[in-house]
Amino acid sequence: MKEKSPITAKEMWRITLNLTLVCFSAALILGVVFNLTEPKKRSQIAANEKTLIQKLLNLDEKAKILEVRRYLGPGQPPTIGYLLSDELRQYNLDGKFLKKWDLPEVFQKAPTQERDEWVEKEFPESHFVGRFFAAQNPDGTLTGYVTEGSQYGFKSLIRFFVALSQNFQIRGVEVISHEEDPGLGDEITKPAFKNQFLGIRLEDLQTLKLTKGPKPEEVAPEKEKQIYAVTGATISSQALVDGVKQAVWHLERRLNVVR
Template sequence: MAHDAHDDKNNSVFKITLNLVVTCFISGIIIATAFAITEPVAAEQRVKAKNDAMKELVKDAETFKAIDGKEGWYAALKGGKVIAYVVPANSKGYGGNIEMLAAVTPEGKTMDFKVLKHNETPGLGDKMVEPKFRNQFANKDPKDLEVVKVPTDKNIQALTGATITSRAVTKGVKEAVEAVAAYSATQKK
């Protein structure tokens, strides 16, 4: 029987295909196993980071309790009483979305905020995380959360060279404060 070169070619294509299938299958198992091991750790880290951020925003809080029906909202409790709400705040800045957590009193005044993620310009917009800018927000009513270029005692002075970022942060925090004020009004008996 004559040896057919065509059979050899088919045979080698089959072997290559089989090797690729086996390699992909093994790779898939390795990736799935790695994800199964690392994802719970990563999830735990995210929870810890959020808890640390909330504790930083409301230092007096003893515990934080998730609020039913309000995704990402937490009540900060001390002695069983709500002393603040910590809620997500988002706004579109110069470099894209700015993700924050805002701490708000039950009376609907700003306490503080923490930036979780941003793409603002280094040396300009990223100064929104510094105390000099952040401290302006403490104890403000929503109506006073307005960005101004000339300093006032009431409003938020824009960061030099980063008015868009300043407005974005202020808008995000203001919306969070207004949402908490509306929610808080429904909780009072």
């Protein structure tokens, strides 16, 4: 075998310098691009969520969408903070009111990120854990709610929105992101599956079951309180059913606390 020429120290330095410079400039370029594109991407996501909520609750342009963000505070047992459109309220786990801060006017219209930073300062060691939305008519009456939930599916977290009318009847379920298998688990995002949730009431949820087997041609909505699973994707279907149940129950409890 031919012996390889050894790398001299000088050459080693050159290689190191070479790689360091390349990685450094790569990081610099990507950092600049990220900073330029990230705000646009964020505002797009927010705009998409707004249109989705409007579609789910069938809102017109005049209706206002209020966002309620929830923060988990420090302590044992922990405290919960709710950020409303103009104030931050702190409750204990049983829903007893503890304290409130007024949100300064400059932050009321500010992007979410800035409001989160304000909360971090006022409510130290807390972190964002979830959110829900309430739709409000121009005259101040609430017309419906959308809550964000997540549940582990077959592979990873399934994130979804559940839209509810004022009297807690499901008006729509929409999967925001998931990593289920194409053709099997990802069928849960199709209307054929998710539309089965339409019209289900809060009191039905306790007995709501996932059924395996062929879906009958016509399901009588008053009689049947069941969701037909996607064939070959029972775990994904079950996850969405469980997730929706949890999300609605949590929303009901939290609304009672905040109201």
